[in-house]
Amino acid sequence: MGNSCGSYQRNNQRPKRMSEFIFAINEADLADGGKSLVEVEDRLVLIFRIGEQFFCIDDVCTHDGGTLADGNHEGYEVECPRHGARFDIRTGAALCMPAFKPTQVHECQVTEGKVFVKLS
Amino acid sequence: MTQVLEKIGFHEAGFEALMDSLTQPEWLAEMRRDAWAKFNRLPWPSGRDEEWMRTDIRMFNLDKYALGNGGTEAFPEGTLSEGVELSGRLVTVDSVPRVSELAPEWSKKGVLFGPLSQLVNEYPDVIRPHLMARTYDSGVDRFAALHAAFWSSGSLLYVPRNVVVNQPLHTLLALSDGSADLSHTLVILESGAEATLLAESCSLENSSGGVPGGFHCGGIEMIVGPGAHLRYVNLQDLGHGVWQFGHQKAIVHQDASLQWTVGALGSRLSKVNQHVELAGAGATSQVNGVMFTEGKQHLSYHTLQRHAAPHCRSDFLYKAALQDNSRTVWRGMIKVDPGAQKTDGYQRNDNLLLSETARADSIPGLEIEADDVRCTHGSTSGRVDEELIFYARARGFTRKEAIQMIVTGFFQQVFDRITIESVRDALGLSISRRVREYE
């Protein structure tokens, strides 16, 4: 066990800015259908890949503020591992109780094999 | 000696290096080894633990920090001691003692005040019975274990029986950017003794002008003997990049009293457990908490007032004002043990939200196992009253001045309870400086 309190992708590189887009992860490091927890500017976000599309949401279940990182996801939906709230990763919309408020989405952009995120 | 420490990381080799560098009694070495073993056994707290579910520490990385980075920088004077005649003074920078003074009249009377790591070798008989005995549990979580294994420097205040130290003592703990401080505070008042200890922690300014970061993992133990009276003030004004974790506990014996004032202004994230145990009949304690948060700060205070004996009184008041995207978590508990009859327990937490995006969680609690008690708690949350601002502006004040007045008014109730003028002034000034203008 490392001395970090969570496991996620750490970008040791200094953030490369593309206007307001910040480098998050290499395209090659995220398989189709996969998701990754990434630290972007002191914030933990989840990045999903579906085919050539990338989506980014806050790692926050709006029901109780807990993390979604360990939740299952299928298609465009991610499920909170604790109480089963589901969110649309494209819009952040809460799809079922016990959550009813959307979680924050962030815009993704892919340039030359790198995924950039614009924090909302 | 601590002075020779150079960049000791929090890993096996670092622990060995620390042990090699320390001059300490064998029982203390054993205590550290035991705590280090606990550290290696325990997991990091996670969001699955009820106590940590509101406090996300996944971005905290211990490997970024090491002990003994600094020790030569200039340090500030401190704000709590302004205009105060002191009986003693202790300054540490990155756990390295820089100033250690105690007026001779007190040392003649047997008062001890100075770096704990040095005094533990000179006065083991005074320290050993209390150090991490009833008031510190190194097994409670991984931070507690780390602290117990790695603590260095720190401060000791010992006041012998019936000695009344009538002028305050002052400690200042300064942390340079990126360094770690694991200082341990031990206060022992023998029966009938009295003292006032003003403790403050702050970050040194970052030479690059950025937000000072670092890691502060502290421990505070206070033993207030029968009939003794202690006033303790703790002002935390660490840089907004500092991760702060602390376990703080006082035990108050028969007919003794403790007034504990907390000013929590700094750090990026704080997770503090504050525990007062009323262990003898007639013990009383008053806790005054002042919190002001801004930016992305996250302050989480978990208080416990434990009534283990009858006829005790505890009174906790925490007030927090929040601006920007900051967040506070206050979780308080009054526990009354079976047999602790005639308990009078009170706790209150009031939150003033100054921005749209601040968030305050308040979780007062009561667990009562005696029937002849009076226990009350309360909590309120609200915003600045626009009507008051309107009136103040009609009288020629700016909006910002009006908000400053309202914030000061909000804290007045807790300021009124603080009996030390310099502390009231320091807190009042620090807070009004921070208030920004909002529409």
Added chain:
Amino acid sequence: MALDISLEPEQDAIGEINKYNFRTESKAVFKARKGLDREIVAQISEMKDEPGWMRDFRLKSLEIFDSKPMPRWGGALDLNFQDIYYYLKPTNKQGRTWDDVPEEIKETFEKLGIPEAERKYLAGVKAQFESEVVYGSLKEDLVQKGVIFTDTDTAVREHSDLLRQYFGTVIPPSDNKFAALNSAVWSGGSFIYVPKGVKIEFPLQAYFRINEENMGQFERTLIIVDEGAQVHYVEGCTAPMYSSESLHSAVVEVIVKKNGRCRYTTIQNWANNIYNLVTKRAFAYRDAVMEWVDGNLGSQLTMKYPAVYMMEPGARGEILSIAFSGKGQHQDAGAKLVHAAPNTTGQIISKSISKNGGRSSYRGLAKVEKGAKNAKCNVVCDALILDPESRSDTYPYIEIAEQDVSIGHEASVSRIGEEQLFYLMSRGLSEAEASTMIVNGFIEPLVKELPMEYAVELNRLIQLQMEGSVG
């Protein structure tokens, strides 16, 4: 596997300790074997002749149940889920008139005072004996207006579209372990639909009982109050005393639409060996009012926190909760208010009494979501501890993510004032009588909200508890 339709060896009635502590010999027509697995769940669905979607819902819920850990908070849960009967069908058909109800079941109701109650002014009665509702009636004029008041099993068959639209939307199976359990094995409960603008002036009532030892009771209630409509639903629960644990785990979902009003009153007096683990939650939309009136007596452990989610502006939620814990009992009860929209108002009043080593805990949540401007919420908890062996806890969670709010919480714990006691005793009352009088005064705010017969019954129950003749 074939259904085990044999009866348990008949047991001697324990005898009438008091009005609420009797048992009637149960002649179950069908009783599924003990335990919980896919087969049992599928069997329950088959027995009820359910549509495929409900069967799938149950099976999925079972998976969720299996995957969820037991709660680590609240009371001590010592449950063996495999040692419980999950389904028992007491009679072959639903009684249409009182005469059709089997004699022994009738006898049970008779002891509970149901028939008198009906004769007085009931608009409808649903009484649940073990797992299925056995008797139901609804006044003709309400039927004419389109009101539906039936058991949930019937609703699945006869009002499938309406039910399916709301079922499990307020409390999905994944919400918590016991909601998942209920979703897998539910049986009975009430389904109420009140059409737009229809105001039902008299309370609709149901009575629940658990009779068979180690018999789980998992009723499922769904209430939909359409725009501008109004209903007051009352349920009472009693269970006879048995030697080994029984489990009651209900799910109650309520939807109150714009300008609607719903009050849900529960007086629960389970036997002292029952685990009572209930999820109750309501959505209140624009300017709607939802009120929970919740009285908890009896049971070994109750964990129940009725919730109101105020989803649209102007909604109001009110929760009145009372708990009485006697010997060996733990009432972990409370309330939740979630302000999700502007100008919503909420109030929680909780009163608890602990006696003879009993433990009462208030556990509650007042939450204001971002954007719920001008939310107002007030929570008041008072606890009485009647002797040094008893215990009282208060855990009110307050989470505020909006500045423009006014949230207050007050709680106090105290004993009966000696002066008060002395005064009453100087007037010639015994200490027990004086204490009872003070306790009755303490819970008065709840009692005055109850329909008369329940108020009388609650007062009598409190009196029995105070005299020590119960528990």
